[in-house]
């Protein structure tokens with residue numbers, strides 16, 4: 579049964595759950611596992627309004643957290659404007675750093691380059707690179723934009739780096755070493771950081 583866990587705690591951090599929608603259908607997506615995150619049901623009965631997110635942040639003492647993650651059980655930047663409104667609220671009322679975990683398709687969804695709007699509001703953008711080329715990306719991520727989704731994501735990363743202090747492209751450590759090295763070079767070419775994440779089931 580869907581709940582309204584708009585804000586949740588996980589491993590000492592505070593997360594904001596804005597949407598269950600996504601432009602991808604990644605084969606590894608936790609939305610397709612029965613347990614949710616740490617047993618928390620993150621299926622939303624409907625998408626929360628910005629004022630509901632702010633209220634949920636208040637109820638969860640958001641000012642005591644050094645970092646707040648805009649994440650979701652879906653792709654948070656499907657709701658780019660709402661996400662930015664929430665970031666503005668957090669910035670205006672706390673010293674928390676803000677990280678957004680995203681698939682990097684926000685500009686394609688919006689129909690224009692949204693990256694300048696993140697300036698001053700977002701401290702870190704973490705983007706899942708997932709694969710070393712477009713065909714493999716689409717094989718794993720089953721993107722609604724097909725292989726274009728890979729190039730959209732790289733373009734978003736490059737452009738975001740002009741406005742956000744830290745942009746990271748990441749892969750999971752299950753990839754072969756040679757693939758990881760190619761991904762590392764892709765991140766370098768984009769002018770952003772690279773991170774290898776530990777796989778967790």
Ligand code: SF4
Pocket residue numbers: 600601602603604606607608609651652653681719
């Ligand atoms: S991009 Fe993220 S939310 Fe979307 S399907 Fe992939 S893992 Fe799930």
